[in-house]
Amino acid sequence: MNGYQVVTYAQRVVFGAGALDNLPDALADFGLKRAMLCTTPHLTANGHVARVQALLGDHLVVVFDQVEPHVPDYQLEECLALAEKYNIDSVIGLGGGSPIGMAKAVSLELEARRTGVARVVSKHPNDQPLIPTIAIPTTYAGSEMTPVYGVTRAQPDGSTRKVTVRDHKITPKLTLYDPLLTLNLPPSLTASTGINALAHCIESVYSATRNPLSTATALLGIRYITASLVRCFREPENMEARTLMFMGAHMGGTCLSSVLMGVHHGTCHVLGGTAGVPHGIANSIVLPHAIRYNADQLADLIAMAGEAMGIVRDGRTDLELAEATADSVYLLVSQLDVPQHLQEVGVPESLLPKLAENMLKSSAVQDNPKPVATLEDAMSILRAAW
Ligand code: NAD
Numbered sequence: 001m002n003g004y005q006v007v008t009y010a011q012r013v014v015f016g017a018g019a020l021d022n023l024p025d026a027l028a029d030f031g032l033k034r035a036m037l038c039t040t041p042h043l044t045a046n047g048h049v050a051r052v053q054a055l056l057g058d059h060l061v062v063v064f065d066q067v068e069p070h071v072p073d074y075q076l077e078e079c080l081a082l083a084e085k086y087n088i089d090s091v092i093g094l095g096g097g098s099p100i101g102m103a104k105a106v107s108l109e110l111e112a113r114r115t116g117v118a119r120v121v122s123k124h125p126n127d128q129p130l131i132p133t134i135a136i137p138t139t140y141a142g143s144e145m146t147p148v149y150g151v152t153r154a155q156p157d158g159s160t161r162k163v164t165v166r167d168h169k170i171t172p173k174l175t176l177y178d179p180l181l182t183l184n185l186p187p188s189l190t191a192s193t194g195i196n197a198l199a200h201c202i203e204s205v206y207s208a209t210r211n212p213l214s215t216a217t218a219l220l221g222i223r224y225i226t227a228s229l230v231r232c233f234r235e236p237e238n239m240e241a242r243t244l245m246f247m248g249a250h251m252g253g254t255c256l257s258s259v260l261m262g263v264h265h266g267t268c269h270v271l272g273g274t275a276g277v278p279h280g281i282a283n284s285i286v287l288p289h290a291i292r293y294n295a296d297q298l299a300d301l302i303a304m305a306g307e308a309m310g311i312v313r314d315g316r317t318d319l320e321l322a323e324a325t326a327d328s329v330y331l332l333v334s335q336l337d338v339p340q341h342l343q344e345v346g347v348p349e350s351l352l353p354k355l356a357e358n359m360l361k362s363s364a365v366q367d368n369p370k371p372v373a374t375l376e377d378a379m380s381i382l383r384a385a386w
Helices: 019-030 040-043 048-059 073-085 098-117 187-203 210-232 239-258 263-275 281-295 301-308 318-334 349-361 375-385
Strands: 012-015 034-037 062-063 090-095 133-137 149-156 160-166 175-176
Touching: 012 019, 012 239, 019 048, 019 133, 034 048, 034 098, 040 048, 040 090, 048 062, 048 090, 048 210, 062 073, 073 098, 073 149, 090 098, 098 133, 098 149, 133 263, 149 318, 175 187, 175 239, 187 210, 187 239, 187 263, 187 281, 187 301, 187 318, 210 239, 210 301, 210 318, 263 375, 281 318, 281 375, 301 318, 349 375
Parallel strands: 012 175, 034 062, 034 090, 090 133, 133 175
Antiparallel strands: 149 160
16 A cells, blocks of 8 residues: 545534434534425334334325335436425435435436526535435445445446445535434345345455545444344344344445446456346355455465455465455355355356456456456456356
């Protein structure tokens, strides 16, 4: 590592059982009185929306609880129309990465409509949004910490494409991590979004733009997640495990917001976009193979991640430890009852060359510190995962 750059955002993060109760006071501190809530039907069904309504009373002026995965453009239009009609001054995302993404999209696009100024990407990390976003996560995906969202936009040829927006201003001003809200997260989502959080931490340890803060954060995240993910899966209401796992997700999201991801992240996006593999499932399948691909050139860094997982060095070289780390991740995933091979999720072997071609076009794949330069490099990962 030759020098480094660190960007941090002006955010208030509150973590702990009952953190949700901070919402009214935090809104009052920020001078916000007309919030919109974006969420999904599950969160209405399990009573979380009713709790937010009870806490905010008249300060919650509109609820949209139909957010679909990956923020479709037609739903963004619907939310913007509601936001304008109710003259909101803030937008809350409650749930996973999709409703939080919707809240960020409403914030930025409403600002452009209100000011009549086409969007100018903010240059300073402390630039403030007109309509702040508040994030209340209930999965481990990490969006609540990042300056990024994606909207799935219809293309002229009838296809759809996820368009990513990155802007300092999008980072939620307030993030409330309340582990009580995760006790009813189903085991399958616990597993898949939990591995997503682990992947954020592991790719941060070997990121091309890693820095001492991101490394420390990522290693602690790996420690927390390894100690808790299987317990959360088997005992969903275990508060101690849920708390550790959510802290791991916080660490993962913090890293995701500050350093470049690599071949794992890029491959998962290609599998989603080209083969329709759900994001969490793709994470569970690819992570051990991405680690193994990187093991020879990034052995010292991956060995560090392995030690954070609890692997004892026992006289082994960095390379041996890095390979043991890939094995350990595979073993961890195998305890979570999620698919571990691409063929299990219906990806035909004949599609691998197309996937490899798209991997080479992915910016995250290109950002991997060990080059993924040829179709054969990409195919070696896909064949191992197939
Ligand atoms: P998601 O938000 O799409 O939610 C998946 C499902 O989980 C939904 O059906 C939701 O209703 C349900 N759910 C969430 N919390 C629940 C709870 N407590 N109880 C019961 N059901 C619950 O999935 P996700 O994995 O959290 O996020 C994935 C999306 O977020 C993708 O679009 C991904 O690209 C994006 N993402 C963005 C960032 C970023 O930095 N911008 C980071 C991570 C993920």
